[in-house]
Amino acid sequence: MKMNMMHTSKLVLAGVALGMGLMLGSCSSDDEPVLPVDPEVTYKGNVAYSSGILFNEGKELGNGTQHFHFTGDVVLERGTYLLKGWVYVDAGAKLSIPAGTIIKGDRQTMAALIVEPGGYVEMKGTKEAPIVMTSAQPAGQRRPGDWGGLIICGNARNNQQTMQIEGGPTTKHGGDNDKDNSGIYRYIRVEFAGYPFDTDKEINGVTFGSVGSGTTIDHIQVSYSNDDSFEWFGGSVNCRYLVAFKGWDDEFDTDNGFSGNVEYCLSVRDPRIADISQSNGFESDNNASGAETTPFTSAAFKHVTFVGPMTAKNSDFKNSADYITAGDLYPNNGSKLGKFQAAIQIRRGSKLRVENTLAVGYPIGLILDGEKGNTVQYAKQGELILDRIIFAGMGVVGTDKNKLYEDYFFDFATGTEDKNRESYSHTFFLSNPSNEIMAEAELGLGDPFGVGQNCCPMTVLSDGLGGYIGAFKDASDNWLDGWTNFDPQHANY
Incomplete structure (x- = not known):
């Protein structure tokens, strides 16, 4: 179903009000039939303004999931909305979502918001009034993978030319415009996303497909994603102030020629939640085969802190199937639990660059x-x-x-194995004298920001060049203040 709101004076509206707003998306076939009525819509020029939009018509895709496409310019009013099905912002369309808006993702329809290449979305939350995309389940009953997630696609380069986005949607992304602009995304929380629409095929918390450097990305928190917290497939977008909180799989996953700059990132792991594929902080590939296709994955990450599952506050951690159970967060949706692996895994031809980073407590x-x-x-x-x-x-x-959880030398190129030598990874890490191995107790970490984990140095960890190591300089450097939430399970939305 497509609707151009620039030229449509009547919208199909149905359902029951939810909080301040209504429902955004498509009803499942199990919903009670309702009669369409005309919502209150006002116009400024050719832009439609509406307090709530719900569509109960749509093209079904498998198990009740439906498509809806925004075309034209749409400005939502601040309120609470229920997102149902896969909702697309088409090429040439512009969707504006104001600060303080809450969007609840529907579990039954695997709800996701998908920005197509050429589509443009403004999600301009503020420190005082972030935009929240979360589970539609009641407080205390929210689980990883309750809904799909936020998918942003563009026309920048990747090393496969054109790709279908991961996670199920039919969107294809990629082009030749590295300065492409998919919108503005600021002060946003994405919670309990990552619905597995098929075995080993989950939507990430936030997925970037060939997103260009004209796009603004800053102050985004992903909590309890059922797959990666953030994943980039190609593109050149720059990102700042990202939080990956207690996700299922990898925290920052880079693939297919992603070349952007990412600064100021915090990752915190729950020792009970890891993926069957082995969960990492960074996981970086050039492509699935490791082929030397260009552009190479060459993203630069700077000022990152990884708080792993083995940290002092997780001192009872056991990297085994009888411990990693997800506890009361187990979603019972087919997702498979596994082990934690590395703070940094670089493979398959990636040329990742990582600087000024602190990683604590990984196997x-x-x-x-x-x-x-x-x-x-x-x-x-x-x-x-x-x-x-x-x-x-x-x-x-x-x-x-x-x-492999042992530190010894192995060379895939020659098949050489030597258990009396340290791994090449170990040797390479220490070959740079600016890198250091420390005991956790030496770091002097605290939790002045209420994260629930010691993540901030109480005195500066100097990098020797006048800068500092990690996401925070010290307790005065609280870029988390106001807009983050480290207990989304009990938030009153």
């Missing part, structure tokens, strides 16, 4: 995985950079194989 610090592609060779050539990084409280500093 493994670094994996330079040479099974596919030339990752190890790029490291030796200086094309893969790890600079001014502190590892603390790690099980082992490094390994050379995926899913």
